[in-house]
Amino acid sequence: MSTEPGVEKVLVTGASGYIATHIVKQLQEAGYKVRGTVRSLTNPKKVGPLKELCQNPAHELELVEADLTNDECWKDAVQGCSHVIHTASPFPDKSPKDESVIIKPAVEGTTRVLQACVDVGGVKRVVLTSSILAISDLTETNEEPITEESWRNMNSPMEDAYGKSKALAEKAAWDFVEKLPAESKFEFTVINPAMVLGPVICGVPGTSVEVIRRILERDPPAIPKLNFSVCDVRDVAKAHVIAMTHPEAPGHRHIVAPHSLWFREMVDILKEEFTNKGYKPPSLMAPPVLLKVVSWFDSSVKYILPLQGHKATFSNHRFTEVLGVKPYDAKDSLIDMAYTCIDKGFIVKKKQYFNPKDQQTAEGTSASSSSS
Numbered sequence: 117m118s119t120e121p122g123v124e125k126v127l128v129t130g131a132s133g134y135i136a137t138h139i140v141k142q143l144q145e146a147g148y149k150v151r152g153t154v155r156s157l158t159n160p161k162k163v164g165p166l167k168e169l170c171q172n173p174a175h176e177l178e179l180v181e182a183d184l185t186n187d188e189c190w191k192d193a194v195q196g197c198s199h200v201i202h203t204a205s206p207f208p209d210k211s212p213k214d215e216s217v218i219i220k221p222a223v224e225g226t227t228r229v230l231q232a233c234v235d236v237g238g239v240k241r242v243v244l245t246s247s248i249l250a251i252s253d254l255t256e257t258n259e260e261p262i263t264e265e266s267w268r269n270m271n272s273p274m275e276d277a278y279g280k281s282k283a284l285a286e287k288a289a290w291d292f293v294e295k296l297p298a299e300s301k302f303e304f305t306v307i308n309p310a311m312v313l314g315p316v317i318c319g320v321p322g323t324s325v326e327v328i329r330r331i332l333e334r335d336p337p338a339i340p341k342l343n344f345s346v347c348d349v350r351d352v353a354k355a356h357v358i359a360m361t362h363p364e365a366p367g368h369r370h371i372v373a374p375h376s377l378w379f380r381e382m383v384d385i386l387k388e389e390f391t392n393k394g395y396k397p398p399s400l401m402a403p404p405v406l407l408k409v410v411s412w413f414d415s416s417v418k419y420i421l422p423l424q425g426h427k428a429t430f431s432n433h434r435f436t437e438v439l440g441v442k443p444y445d446a447k448d449s450l451i452d453m454a455y456t457c458i459d460k461g462f463i464v465k466k467k468q469y470f471n472p473k474d475q476q477t478a479e480g481t482s483a484s485s486s487s488s
């Protein structure tokens with residue numbers, strides 16, 4: 117194991133989240149000292165899996181409590197860390213009535229973490245997890261790939277508090293860093309992932325699981341004409357870890373959106389893999405007018421109306437060429453995610469369900485025991 121020189125300890129905020137658990141795992145596997153923040157140390161579902169991410173780590177994972185809405189905890193969390201990866205941010209599956217419930221902790225929490233870096237001193241670089249939603253509201257089909265130069269239209273027809281929270285938090289962070297006096301400056305870089313797929317190794321099902329759960333549990337029964345820019349959680353984590361020390365990362369955003377899938381394609385991939393395991397994903401396409409009617413009763417459907425039929429494409433130059441990540445195949449990401457979600461009980465386990473990997477392992481075990 118060899119870590120980059122100059123990295124003493126890495127703070128990962130929101131360590132028990134879907135993306136952060138992969139970041140912590142990769143950092144530990146690379147031999148880094150890691151401190152993670154969680155909102156509560158007494159939640160075994162969230163904290164338990166964190167202790168098992170890496171077998172025989174060179175350094176035990178250290179965990180501390182910290183909340184984005186609280187000033188008190190952040191200085192202690194940052195103390196002694198040379199690098200900070202800030203992933204924590206509210207990521208609800210529905211837009212709340214009062215958007216400040218999401219926006220306030222996202223924006224003020226990010227500023228709190230950065231202010232703690234200034235107050236404590238010794239932090240060399242901060243990596244912020246933003247989103248492609250800070251770059252585009254995804255309501256247009258673009259001819260040229262969207263680049264890191266773009267910012268979300270804040271007068272978007274999307275009533276999407278989460279997307280706004282990501283744009284406002286990232287903007288606040290760039291403003292904060294830009295205004296720092298020379299003696300307090302640290303390097304700053306941003307990762308902007310698309311919709312993240314891939315294996316779930318955290319202990320609770322987050323918002324990312326929702327789309328796959330809905331397809332496999334046939335909710336809704338018809339397929340809307342929606343396109344998703346997607347990426348794999350292992351690649352997103354890798355981008356964070358590389359950006360933490362890469363000499364060309366500071367001062368830049370990095371879009372991570374290597375693939376796009378229509379909802380129909382996602383359904384077909386899952387259908388092919390899971391039909392013989394008891395799952396019946398929907399087959400019918402939902403006409404736009406049907407969605408409009410449903411949206412009168414279901415606010416989560418209202419939210420997707422402006423996205424219908426549009427396909428946004430993004431430049432991945434910085435992700436693949438500068439950071440040098442070779443992305444996973446989207447089909448593998450989707451299938452790996454579904455298996456881990458079913459195995460963990462986040463999606464109902466059907467009677468006919470089996471995981472081919474378990475069968476391979478069992479066959480391997482019986483082959484080796486019969487040969488011994």
Ligand code: NDP
Pocket residue numbers: 129130131132133134135136154155156162182183184185203204205206207221245246247248282308309310311312313322323324
């Ligand atoms: P999760 O919901 O799994 O993780 C979010 C993390 O943020 C959790 O650890 C959560 O802590 C923490 N958090 C939320 N609110 C607070 C708060 N008030 N104080 C402290 N911690 C808080 O989501 P993801 O892992 O998917 O998301 C991680 C980051 O990636 C977020 O910034 C998200 O916006 C961004 N992102 C995610 C994408 C995706 O498709 N998943 C796409 C693009 C960006 P707790 O466990 O205590 O709830």
